Amino acid sequence: MNLRISTRPGPAPQMLKAMKLTIVFLTAAFLQVSANGIAQNITFSGENVPLQTVFSAVKKQTHYVFFYRNDDMSLARPVTVHFHNARIEEVLDELFKGQPLTYSIKGKTIVVSAKPLVRPEKTEHTPPPVDIRGRVTDSNGEPVSGASVQVKGTDIGVSTDVNGFFELKNVPENAILVFTGANVETLEVRVNGRTAINVTLQARISELTEAEIVVTGYQKLDSRRSSGAFGYLGADKIASRPTTDLATAMEGMFTGLRVYEEAGSTRFNIRGLGTMTLGVADPLIVVDGFPVGNGLADINPNDVQSVHVLKDAAAASIWGARASNGVIVITTKKAKEGLHVNANAFIGIQEKIDLDQANPIARSADALEWEKYLWENDKLFSSFSISDNVDGNNNPVSLGITLLNLRDLGRISQAEFDQAWNALKATDYRKDVYEHLLQNAFTQNYDITVSGASARNSFVFNTRYVEEKSGYRYSWDRSLLTNFRNTYRVTKWLDANLSLMAKFGRRNNSGATLSDIKSISPYERLLNPDGSYATMVGAHYQEFVDSLGAYFPHDWNYNLLQEIRSRDLRSEQNNLRLQVGLTFKLLKGLTFDTKFQFENYKTENKNYYSPESYYVRDQRNKWVDFNEATRQVTKMYIPAGGQLLQSFGTFRSYNFRNQLTYERQFGSKHELTAGVFTEIFSKISESYSAPTVYGYDPERLSMEVPQSYMIKSYWGGTNYQLTGMNSSMAYQNDRFFSVLGNLAYTFNKKYTLSGSFRIDASNLIVEDPKLRYSPFWSVGGNWKMDQEDFIKNIPAIDRLNMRLSYGHTGNVVLSTSIVPLIAISGVYPLTGAPYASIIDYGNPNLTWERTATVNLGVDYAFFRNKLFGSIEVYRKHGRDIVGAIDLPRLTGTSTQEFNTAEILNKGVEINVGTALPINRKVTWNANLNLSFNKSKVLNLMLLNYNYYAIRSPHFEEGRPVDAIYSYTYLGLNDQNVPYMRSVNGTTYTFNDVPPVVTDDREYMEYSGSRQPTTILGFQTGFSAYGFDVNVIINGEFGFVFRRPTFDYGILTNSKASSTIHSDFTDVLNNTAKGIPGMPPPDVLNLNNWGGYAQFLNTTIEKGDNVRIKEINVSYRVPGKLLAAAGLGSARVYFQLRDPEWIWLANDKGLDPMYIFNSRASNSAAAITYVRPAPSYKFGIAFGL
Amino acid sequence: MRLSIFCALLLFFASGCSKFLEEPPEKRNNLEIKDTESLDLLLNFYNITFDRSRELVLATDNYELYKDYYDARPSTFTSSLQYILWMPALLEQQTYYWEQQFLKISYANTILASLDKVTGSQQDKKRLKEDAHLLRAYEYFQLATLFCLPYSEENRNQLGLPLKMSLSYDEDLRRKTLGQTMDFIEQELKLALETSETRSEEALWRVSKVGAQAFAARFYLYLHDYEKALAYADACLNSYSTLINYEAYFAPQMRTFMSNGGSYTQPNGSTDFRFGEFYLSRMMYNHTGNAVPSQELMDLYDKINDYRYDAFMVEDYSLNRSAVPGWAAYMQFGSIGLISGPTTAEMYLIRAECRARNNDAAGAIQDLNTLRRERYKSGTYVDLTEADFADKKSLLQFIIDERRREFPFTLRWYDIKRINTDPANILDKITITRHFYEYDGVSVNTNQMRTYTLAPGDKRFAWPLPRIDIQLSRGDIEQNPYD
Helix, strand or coil, X not given: CCCCCCCCCCCHHHHHHHHHHHHHHHHHHHHHHHHCCCCCCEEEEEEEECHHHHHHHHHHXXXXXXXXXXXXXXXXXXXXXXXXXXXXXXXXXXXXXXCCEEEEEECCEEEEEECCCCCCCCCXXXXXXXXXXXXXXXXXXXXXXCCEEEECCCCCEEECCCCCEEEEEEEXXXXXXXXXXXXXXXXXXXXXXXXXXXXXXXXXXXXXXXXXXXXXXXXXXXXXHCCCCEEEEEHHHHHCCCCCCHHHHHCCCCCCEEEEEECCEEEEEECCCCCCCHHHCCCEEEECCEECCCCCCCCCHHHEEEEEEECCHHHHHHHHXXXXXXXXXXXXCCCCCEEEEEEEEEEEEECCCCHHHHCCECCHHHHHHHHHHHHHCHHHXXXXXXXXXXXXXXXXXXXXXXXXXXXXXXXXXXXXXXXXXXXXXXXCHHHHHHHHHECCEEEEEEEEXXXXXXXXXXXXXXXXXXXXXXXXXXXXXXXXXXXXXXXEEEECCEEEXXXXXXEEEEEEECCCCHHHHXXXXXXXXXXXXXXXXXXXXXXXXXXXXXXXXXXXXXXXXXXXXXXXXXXXXXXXXXXXEEEEEEEEEEECCEEEEEEEEEEEEXXXXXXXXXXXXXXXXXXXXXXXXXXXXXXXXXXXXCCCCEEEEEXXXXXXXXXXXXXXXXXXXXXXXXXXXEEEEEEEEEEEEEEEECCCEEEEECCCCECCCCCCCEEEECCEEEEEECCCCCCEEXXXXXXEEEEEEEEEEEECCXXXXXXXXXXXXXCCCCCCHHHHEEEEEEEEEEECHHHCHHHHCCCCEEEEEEEEEEEEEEECCCXXXXXXXXXXXXXXXXXCCEEEEEEECCCCCCCCEEEEEEEEEEEEEECCCCEEEEEEXXXXXXXXXXXXXXXXXXXXXXXXXXXXXXXXXXXXXEEEEEEEECCCCEEEEEEEEEEEEEEEEECCCCCXXXXXXXXXXXXXXXCCCCEEEEEEEEEECCCCCEEXXXXXXXXXXXXXXXXXXXXXXXXXXXXXXXXXCEEEEEEEEEEECCEEEEEEEEEEECCEEECCCCCCCCCCCCCHHHHCECCHXXXXXXXXXXXXXXXXXXXXXXXXXXXXXXXXXHHEEECCEEEEEEEEEEXXXXXXXXXXXXXXXXXXXXXXXXXXXXXXXXXXXXXXXXXXXXXXCCCCCCCECCCCCCEEEEEEEEEC | CHHXXXXXXXXXXXXXXXXXXXXXXXXXXXXXCCEHHHHHHHHCCHHHHCECCCHHHHCXXXXXXXXXXXXXXXXXCCXXXXXXXXXXXXXXXXXXXXXXXXXXXXXXXXXXXXCCCCECCHHHHHHHHHHHHHHHHHHHHHHHHHHCXXXXXXXXXXXXXXXXXXXXXXXXXXXXXXXHHHHHHHHXXXXXXXXXXXXXXXXXXXXXXXXXXXHHHHHHHHCCXXXXXXXXXXXHHHXXXXXXXXXXXXCCCCEEEEECCEEEEECCCCCCCCCCCECCCCEEECCXXXXXXXXXXXXXXXXXXXXXXXXXXXXXXXXXXXXXXXXXXXXXXXXXXXXXXXXXXXXXXXXXXXXXXXXXXXXXXHXXXXXXXCCECCCCCCCCCHHHCCCHHHHHHHHHXXXXXXXXXXXXXXXXXXXXXXXXXXXXXXXXXXEEEEECCCCEEEEEEEEEEEXXXXXXXXXXXXXXXXXXXXXXXXXXXXX
16 A cells, blocks of 8 residues: 555545455455365464474464473473464374373463372472472563472461562472462472472463553554553552552553543543643543444453553554544453452542632631722722612622622621621631531442353453542532453364443432632531521622612522522432453464444433522522512512523444454464554533423422413513523534554564554535545554673563654644534524524645654663663654634634644653562662653744733743743832833833734743643552562653732622732732732722732742652462461452652642642633642451 | 344444434534525624724713723723723724624624535525625625725725635735725625615514615715715615604603703613614624713704703713713613614614705705604694705705714714715814823823824724734734724
8 A cells, every 4th residue: 555644635446446445354254264264273284393483383273372380391301293273182192192282272271280299109208398499480480489398188288479489388299289360370280209399371361471462453463573662551550559540550660641530520631732622632542452432431440450651653553633632542351261340349438628728718807908998999990880779789899898888888897896896807718618518528339240251152241330429519420330251263274252330320409519618708607507508699789688688588598508408419320331252263373353333421410409499499589570669579580499501412333343453373483463443433422401490399200381471570671591591512422433554573582563544534514525534644663772792691681672753743723624624503692593603714724743753662670680671761752733823803703723833742752660689588678750841832823922822821832832921020019009021121011001912022021831741650668577568659741830919809799808928918918929019009000010929930839840659569378378267379468549648840839730720721820729638548348 | 133133233323324314413512504594594693783893982072081980980981091092092992893793793604605515495595695695785884884994985995804714724814905905895785785675673673675785885975976865865765764752752751860950861762773763783782881072062952852962962972880970871672782883863864864955955955854853842833944054065064964963973983984085075184182281191280181083094994804814814904094
């Protein structure tokens, strides 16, 4: 196939060719298949070849694995054999004819052992016991640590040390030693009087060299031949960190992967940000070969065998158009021989959130001080639209402002005012909030896995129940997650796979949210001293409620706690995933897979507001006809009773894949792996929010239809629409068709050359269908230097491997379009006519984003594997990145997205690990992941750099991703007005309107980037006497963030006095650092002050931080106890997470991980979210 | 078995993936424009038709900036001073009105760009085409009256507008001359006038014959082409001449909000696009909430009998804290919407003016009486007669004043501009004068008074274009010169 680096649209002809080729290929394949349907057997010819050589040929052709002891093999004689399509039994019979060895077949394992020696029936004397030393290694020659060596039928036994050595004393000469280990097959060895016994244990069949396999989602490849950069996390590491979500277990475990929280959800970033479109910046998540719709949410960490992070093009380009942000491939556990039951349970408790950290607002007295200041200078700020007419005031203001207004209108006396004012001053909202809205979060997690494998069938059944009591009272989350996977070997040439995932989740969201808490003024209370609900600011001016409320049918006072208790906000999730597959072994080395995945995720939200809720009371009171003269409500528009709001979401996806893979060795020097894949993928998201059910009674399921759709409010003659009557619906169907292929050739077990190509097409709206297709490709090489003679002889080097790759991945940006797009918007209330609006004017030049990556990697292991790791160097160049470009407004829009930008990410990733025995019982292990990344935005043809855009993290040509600008603060000028310096040296004050220029960078300075350039993940611990202690330390360096501060905010008509930042106290006392003191009373433009003060260079802080993220302690119950309890294994564990042992570069104690200066939001102060409070988990895991 | 699986696969691929990929990615949202129905839905987006000009409310002599009002509550005015005092250096930072106007124009451009590609009947396409042309004519005219100098033969070569006529981002954005701009609007209008759609109560913001004719009357009046203006006004009134008697709106009274000395009456029904006098429905969004009427304007009314004063002028407006008791506000029909599209009232006044200019005083007075009768409290109106007017000029002046009374915050800016360049030169030219503190664009110096004037011929009659567009067009768009 002729593939070129094709830019810009137009690969349609090639695409069609590719499809035709696939068809031809498939056709050819099945013709051959029918001709050679039973070709599953062994073909081999050799004269005087060692038995091991035949074994490896058999293994390659049949997947049968041989277990043997080197000592035994030394007895074997070379053989001369010729097999053609011979059955395994025939082959084995032939091979062992006349050998001093015998074999047995156990599943797919062939255990080779020495023939028992013919001994006299009885010996005259018992031979003297011997001391035995030895070493246990795996098939790669690497030591197996922690394997148990036991004298069969006795209690005598030891474990191997980290280097695989063991020593047993006083063993009967004719004893049988039983070697068992976590991931290796059990082996029995006769002592036969030897004092040195070295054994090689095979890795368990299903996990054959698990760590050595790269799972790309399409194939499993030998990592030692792979040219790509990938990270690996195994089940053991995941299991050592009790967690309910996999994302947590991935933190710090990979180089190049940043796991962080953004606005409440966990996000991943592989090797820096590669796109400017937030919605498509996440890596692709693949579970058991299929991209899944809801990320890591439905994955039970205890069910995960491995996680692979595909970082470079060679690894990820197989995923083509969705791989620019990298790929995370998750492989679930496979069954092991026999029947296994594993259970795991833990409970976790978390401290209450720290309000001072989560909601850093000023204390009551200070907040009131600011309100008073604003009130007194109110005519300058245009802030409060309170009139002296009680019922003209529809909008709420804070309690402080209400008091001031009452005083000034003479409705209360100065004395009354003072008393009320001082009472507010003395009130602190925190006590009530801690007591009534917050609680210790409590998690329970129960997990059981039953798995088993026999010759024909293997299955894994896993169920987990999680119950999480939220940190906010009245909110909880429960879920039951079940996985069932079965592989059935139908015939020798056909395997059938079935995998089912079902998750049922129930969630109660009735409790307060952080934003509820943030809307409480610092001087508001939830409960009065007598325990009754305190009056809090609701949706209306309180004086109105107090003086006229009595004329309305319901109590019109608002209280957050009462509201929480009067509502029941539920959410249900029913998620199903089904994967079925057939694997045909067509020819020697040739496998055909056909797979299908169906996902169906349903979410149902049911929000019930009881008649007692403010939500309902307010509507009932407000939407009325009112007779002014008689002061009577003459008509009510809202039916009595509760209200039910429901919404439904469905995600459905279909994925159908066919793949043909070929893997074969030719002679001793040539190995070839190749694959051709086709994939069809459709994902459909639908949502529907139902019209509000009025007059709803949850017991009787009765409801009432409102009498009239057009309603009137107490305040105005205008007609309004009844709210909640418009149901909204959305439907989205993204379809992809892909053809891909790859090829890897290894020469002499040393040199591997690999390549892949992929063509993606999607159902983008285009005028010319050929624009739907886009090609991606990669090439790479791998050099196993440790196989070279000049290195082979250096004993210190156990492994040395060099990789180089180059290729393309892509990204589909669906937020913009090639042709104009419209949205149908229902009926316009005023006109009663259905209408539509233009969503996108279309950009005919639009194309897919693509990223070219060069990666150079070295894998190493030194000093008998005491030191191991990898080093990667990469350059990731994103081209045709879609970015919004400012346009003259006369185009009808102010921005449009064009593929103009480029993002360059360069980096180095270093992984160093060690496992050092301190003595026989104690091992120290450590793993360090260091990732350096430098990004730069290129060719972003932005002409307009507005201050509001550049003061928050943004994209800018020539700067790293997420650059931030600030005003250069100079302090107070000679008129005592704070002032700043522009780039050309001129100054301007806080009172000046910012000069309007296209490029506000003239007036601002560059402060740095919000993206860390260095990420540290460090894990270290000891294993000793059955204890494992592990500390996880994470750090991020080389970035800045903007500290939220007092914003000189003018209170508008709202209850939000709670947004006054705690820095205000210092502003008031003139002790604020970095921001000016109180503005003089004649300042006209307080908005300017706020606009400047929050974005001064003095609000920039260094982001560097290191934290102890977790401490995990576990204890493995020793074998003797286990045997007594009838258990196979048992482990108890404890985890301390987020202990708040943090080093921060800034001296304010601000944790940058949880201060998110959003790219999407312009307000630095608005988005602050909570650092998780310390949590403690206790658990137990055991296996039968 | 294996054979059949493979055959199935083969068939699947043979059927081709192109069909699979034809499925549109979304319903309801992000739809491709495929039929005339979609285009109709776009033109039904009533919300964008709002006229969002602060300028028309704040810049004329019908608005007044009272020093004492300002002193009592400066914040009410701080963000408006640039409009009230015509300050191009500040105004060029504003983009809102410009942006909103071009949003409408881009809808029209989308319609015109899509017509050839969509399915639908020829009649529908014809109607949509006329609708789009009318939309472009109307909105470009609004832009021209604000951002260009007043129209006159002498000013034809002055700067006009950049004419965005397609969806292409590569279009020439250089400004045409005022003459070319007006010619373009006329050409668009002519295309719209080809329509045979009738006035529909339910879709008054959409194209109709009378709607196009009514706008034509307004357009030609601005071009001082009184003959054509008269013809179109006449044509309109011959088709539809309903006037709304205001009595129905204000008696009986609905609800009175009492406040510190002031009261405010809410009319029985607010107006919207269905207002019965509309030929083409357009509402103006009165951002400031309380347009402060000048004394000169208030003095033009019969304060007791004329509903346009009694109901619309809230003398002691204090409902909103941003207002100060003792000062008046203009609240047409109790809402923030001002009637700005061409109405029967406007056509009567255009016809009256043209008749008066044509020396048909009797005809003019008849039109005035027809209109005014519906504005007065019942039984209080006394017909005007020819005897009430000394000469042609006083009659014309009365008609212009009647226009002020009828459309104080929508058409006055346009009237001042056309009167100041009227080649007939009958009426006195208009100079707007304000007495206010010294304001330098940053702060108000309350120690220093200053007189601000906008005299005929002032370059500031052409509002500055948003600076951001000038910059983003990389200099293709030229700013108005202010010396």
